Amino acid sequence: MNVPAAWYLVLAAVLFGIGAYGLLTRRSALIMFMCLELMLNAVNLTFVTFSRTLSDIGGQASVFFVMVVAAAEVTVGLGIVVAIFRRRSTTSVDELSEMKG
Amino acid sequence: MLALSYALPSIIVFVASAALILTGAVGVITLKNPVHAALSLIMTLFGVAVAFIAQQADFLAAVQIIVYAGAIVVLFLFVIMFLGVDRREGVEVQPLVGQKTLALFGVVVTISGVVFMMARSHWVTGIPSLSGSKLANGAHNVNQLGTSVFTTYLFAFEATAALLIIAVVGAVLLARRERSTGEAQ
Amino acid sequence: MIKIPSAHYLAIAPVLIYFGASLALLITSALRRSRLSASAATSLSVLSSVAVIVVAVFEWLYVSRHGASETVAHAIVLDRFGVLATVAVALGTLLTSLVAKDWATRSKILGIENQILILATSAGAIMMAVANDLIVIFLGLEILSIGLYVLVAMDRHRARSAEAALKYFLLGGLAAAIFIYGVAILYGATGTTTISTMSLYFATNYLLHPGLAYLGGALVLIAFAFKVAAVPFHNWAPDVYEGAPTPITGYMAAIVKVGAFLGFIRVILSGLGTNLDTWRPILFALIVLSTVVGAVLGLAQKNVKRLLAYSSINQAGFMLLGLWAGTARGVASTLFFVCTYVPVIIATFAIVGLVSGASDEAHDIDSYRGLGRRQPWLGAALAVLLLSQLGAPFTLGFFAKFSVVASALDASGTTLGLVTMLSAAIAAVFYLRWTQLLFADDKVSQSRVEIPAATGTVIALGVATVLIFGVWPTPIMWLCQHASIAFLP
Amino acid sequence: MMHSSWWLSALLLVPLFGIALVLLVRRRPGASYVAGIGVATVEMVLSIIVAWMYNPNISRTGIDFATRHVISAPLGLAYDVSLDGISLLMMLLTSLTLLLALIGARDKRREPALISWLLVLTTASMGSFLAHDLLLFFLFFELTLVPSYFLISQWGGAERIRAAMKFFVYTFVGSVPLLIGILFLGFKNQHYVRGALDFSYTTLSSVSLTHTASVVLFCAFGFAFAVKAPIWPFHTWSPITYAEAPTAGSIEMSALLAKLGSYGLVRFAIGLFPLALNDMRPIVLTLAVIGILYGSAMACVAADLKRVIAYSSVAQMGFIILGAISGSKIAMIGAVLLMFNHGVITIGFFLLVGFIEKRRQVNTIKDLRGLQSSAPVMAALFTVVLLASIGLPGLSGFISEYLILLGTFATHAWWAVFGALGVVGAALYWLWVYQRVFHGQADSKNREIEDVNSKERWVLVPVVALILVLGVFPRPAIDKISPSITNLIVHVSQAGASK
Amino acid sequence: MNWFASVDPLYAHGTTGIVILIAIIKIVVGFASIMGAVTLMIWFERKAISKMQSRIGPQRWGPFGLLQTLADGIKLFFKEDLIPAEADRFVFKLAPYLSLVPALITFSIVPVGGTLHIAGHTVQLQIANPPMGILVMLAMSGISVYGVMLAGWASGSKYPLISSVRASAQMISYEAALGMTIVTIILATGSLSTHDIVTAQAHGIWHWNLIRLGIVPFVVFLIAITAELNRPPFDVVEAETELVGGFNTEYSSLRFALFYLAEFMNTITMSAILVTLFFGGPAGYVPPIHHFAWIFPILWFLGKTVAFAFSYIWFRAALPRFRYDQLMDLGWKRLIPLSLGWMLIVAGFLVNRWWGLSMIVTVIAGWFVLTRAYSLGADRTSGADSVLPEVGQRPTPSRLYRQRTTKGEK
Incomplete structure (x- = not known):
């Protein structure tokens, strides 16, 4: 007999909470992204657990979409971080060129 | 009594996955160095994969590793190393004006609420599935998953294509270098 | 062999048109040696918006003849509610693509990517509004959000733009995670992610232990509050509004409201409708806080974009009233509010964008001093738009506020009616202060604001909508009423 | 046969067309002024024709020119205007105020815009007086805020922005319970008849309410009207607003907009919630009396002329409310008459103060002295208006105040007694003001003051004429009013009896 | 244990001691053989490359230098x-x-x-056969x-x-x-x-x-x-x-x-x-x-x-x-x-065949589109739109010519 679904659900809830806490308290953007991933993983775990208890494939299919979304989000999020860095460095470059004359 | 009524292997698997997941998660939110945090994240991801396998979602477990560990975290590390965020100052934001205790309080309250509510509804109401087909065991569930994606979730599946296109276009746009020099000519 | 579900192409045509146009632009621009001109891109995007509106008319007629239907394996629903949402989104897209063209020229943002992204983002918004499946709503939400993150970060000349995008991204991501967690729990509680099936489940089953369903609904609601920037989940709005390029701010304010409100109305009223009373306290708190906090904090703002952010928080509180009521009248009034908000807010931000100049930085309220003296038409236009947001009589805004308050009262929400109207009185102060500055006679020498043709058209359209339908709201109200009657079970 | 409602529509539309005209000719200096006066004259003539055509006995309710077109059923929005005895005088007052404000208080700063706002204000207040539908009334009632706000904030004195904001927020907040109340009534009716949403006065006055609901709604409506009127203690916005507004704005606000409050009280608060009257009457009467006494007291110590007028208006509004709420027919007729007469008198006051201000740039009492010697005609005109305001027999103020006190004494003697003190107070502060401003030794500036010129005299002619005519021959006016009042009284008593 | 059985016929009759033993043997043998193979592979590579380059390669340790890897390891x-x-x-x-x-x-x-x-068990010669x-x-x-x-x-x-x-x-x-x-x-x-x-x-x-x-x-x-x-x-x-x-x-x-x-x-x-x-x-x-x-x-x-x-x-x-x-x-x-x-x-x-043919057509069309895009992109890489840093790009003569002509057109 497998362990009851509740155990996994609580695990997922705690994972979600840890992720949310990290997202709210950490200051580094990259780590906040990681916290988002934690939260989405908690969601996936919940989906899979419910999928098992309900004997329904829908939950597993949903996990699929959550993963796609996670990937898309990370792509764009990291793009934004890169953009911020680029702009910072360009501003410093601009200052330098101004100094040059 | 509670624990012993279940098969020992499944308990071991659960404990192992929980340990992996929670250790990793705590690592993510406590470690200072983003690379270490990313490693912790991988740990969590493996833990989740283990939990998937334990619940007969082995296909998803593999996909979990391929997509998350194989691509997403690699991307993280790539950006961390590419920008040197771990050595220089990182990108800092303060999205909410909440303090740590406030966040902790909120999260704890929410999670205990979640657990409480779930417990109140006896974790799951146990209704038969309303849509899709019954979950089969083992190898067939990959087929089932595929069928489900192309029938019940067909539109969602098509939408993911759009989502990915937008994400790619957006990422390219954002990460593209400034055009200042090119246009000045 | 898998039996592929049949698709009713009329129902998904708007989404297809927008994606198609977006892809067409993308591919064309990749296959041409010279850069595709901004006007060509704008024309295509305007054309596609017009096409969507035309399709929407046919959809409306179809629904009138055959009734509402679900298609693509119940993922998409073709009903008047969705059709009206489609029209609102298309309208917003049309106006924004015009404004964005001038903005790109002015701020030297080359390329046509803004049009590509706007089109795709609109498809996401429409998807949210016509979806009958929580997963599809989630994907629509993500398409909408991701497009917006990029659009917000588009302005390469301002570092603030990307930082705003980051902030928006993080909180948007949080909202998305909360939403999908709620969906997961609802799935656990009901065994489905399809809204109509879910509502059927609730209608036919008495839940002995409804905790799970409540929890899922509450999480979905919180995510929704994040998206529409309802207090206390509003903290991102002022910064993001300020940092985003101005035309995009207008687009964001309009489109997110349409997508989020109409999508979530479907979830909460149609999917979870039978336990509306459970959500009411939450909605009540959200409404009271949003309207009051939005109005009060707006008073202190000197930056017009932040001011409009708080204003939109306040307005979001009003829009929630119809949701709180949960009646056909409530849905109709929220629809009315949301739909009429689109042209008004986009036109307002169009003007703000014009005044802010090429750098998109002059957002201090003092930049508007004497604007109406130098350029009476522009000043009058802005005054009308602001008065409409204030809810002055014989503007569209009055009927919007009137209808939502009326629907709340109809559902015996006298307290809510009082509180929201009082907040409107507080909010009136900042609208009026701004309006009055427009005609202040302090002689501040400032150059004339150039009004490009496309943006001018948008502003004129916005003002005309406000004034014409402010006296004769009948057609819009008729549409909204018809969209909502058949909508509720 | 009822008259066509097109007359009333014309009254509403003429100022709007006037705006277009004014804006068309805005480039030519002075042309907008001429156009504005032309429009105002047309409006005035139209009003007089309508007043002449009005037949008080055409229906049991005294309503003429009625029409109703539903614009948007789901919103309950309908175009529903009509005219009865109470609104008749108000309509005349509206046109008159516009005409006199335009002619007598010319302000050349951005004239086209100023005139346009005045015309908008005219349509708005005309609409409020003519609306038979509560929602339409509310729309127009709220619309008055916008032009008033701009008039004050754009053309007012040094403190204009604060004053304008104060005015707007107070009155806006005041109208919130009104809106809620209107909606409540509408839904009550709709749920009762299970039909479309309908805010028509006729429909809503037949809604059966519980006693409590009636009282609560009366308070809601009363609050809105009390703020607008203004009635003590909701008057605090008015002195600064009147003082800071440009003369034309002050005239419109005190002569006209204040009447919206008392009109609303008579027409809607009393007409819709007769059940609440017995409970609310003592309170409202007390407030009215306090207002009379307070207004008089404050007028005594007010430092400038506009504030004196403002506080005197508070006192006069107290009289109007006293009469309106007292429940006696005579007093109510008096109250309606006083609304009109007070409007006329206030126009006169503000015009005269405007003249002084134009010459001396100040209106503080201590800076003015001995104007009588240099400007005797002005002093004479001021005296006439002042005496009318005090209530000297033979002038218009007397007849209305007399009717009010007479009626009120019959029903509520004690309040009438205290109210009568107000008459004494009025005599006190007006004569004192007159003495300080016009008597005494004029200093150099005041000595060189120019008397009213011929044009200004012509402006004041209608004011004085109306004061005199209505003072000695109020019969026609009373005849036009009384059927409507009777109907109201009957309605109130029937409602009380059926309870 | 139904699930295991569907994965591997070894578990068809339940997880008995002998089954576990077989599994362990499979793992050990697999591990040992791959380790052995690696040593051989290293030797093989060195030897083969040496031969290709006309060298001798490892030869001291063991026959044909087979123990070279072991020596290196030590x-x-x-x-x-x-x-x-x-x-x-x-x-x-x-x-x-x-x-x-x-x-x-x-x-x-x-x-x-x-x-x-x-022993009556079906053993697949692979360590695991997950679904x-x-x-x-x-x-x-x-x-x-x-x-x-x-x-x-x-x-x-x-x-x-x-x-x-x-x-x-x-x-x-x-x-x-x-x-x-x-x-x-x-x-x-x-x-x-x-x-x-x-x-x-x-x-x-x-x-x-x-x-x-x-x-x-x-x-x-x-x-x-x-x-x-x-x-x-x-x-x-x-x-x-x-x-x-x-x-x-x-x-x-x-x-x-x-x-x-x-x-x-x-x-x-x-x-x-x-x-x-x-x-x-x-x-x-x-x-x-x-x-x-x-x-x-x-x-x-x-x-x-x-x-x-x-x-x-x-x-x-x-x-x-x-x-x-x-x-x-x-x-x-x-x-x-x-x-x-x-x-x-x-x-x-x-x-079916028709889908296949139509896919061929689609792919060919896509190929043309991509070719066009690449050739344009090649021009743009050094310019404003470039995504990658310009590391070590040596323009070909044809590309230089194209760049010059396009600039001339402007």
């Missing part, structure tokens, strides 16, 4: 263990294992032979990048860091093409399990995926897998001439040995995977010899694998290293579209 084992001061110690120590373990795990899904019947089968290989190839990346990063040194960044980008770039070709195979087989994949190819050479799917997936897979392995000519990660020694510059002693081991283990494993996917794995002619028939599939498998191991060595000896941007171009602009197009065509033909 040497490395006794060397001093250096950790740079700037290094991130934990990650530095962790990285080699992250390299090694995925290779081992991947090998566990390779079917090295047919089935045996021992998601081939995905394990993808997952592990995704994980194996961490070894390289983290090693480079943790060294706290400049060149290893560059190597890390290159490694991560390269892995992600080629994984897509890899995945797409695997999808082609899965489509043809209808199953993810490696056992099923092999079984489907068992009926003769014409059923091998190499032939059945056209040569293209094989070629793409071969290239992509070589890139995933960081084997020459895709070894920009450890390009000695550019990056000193790449990610393992700072490593020494046993940790270096682990990396070394992992690299060759990966080579063997991937050869085995290639054989499994495209060459029928253990399929081949089995002579009718009783009791020893089971040995022939293993021999077939070994033979094919060695052939591929040799081909890797051959690549190393014969091909020059790619430049980094060329590597990216090949991955993103050639392999991914090619594998995607081929996948579409295969999928089309699996439905």
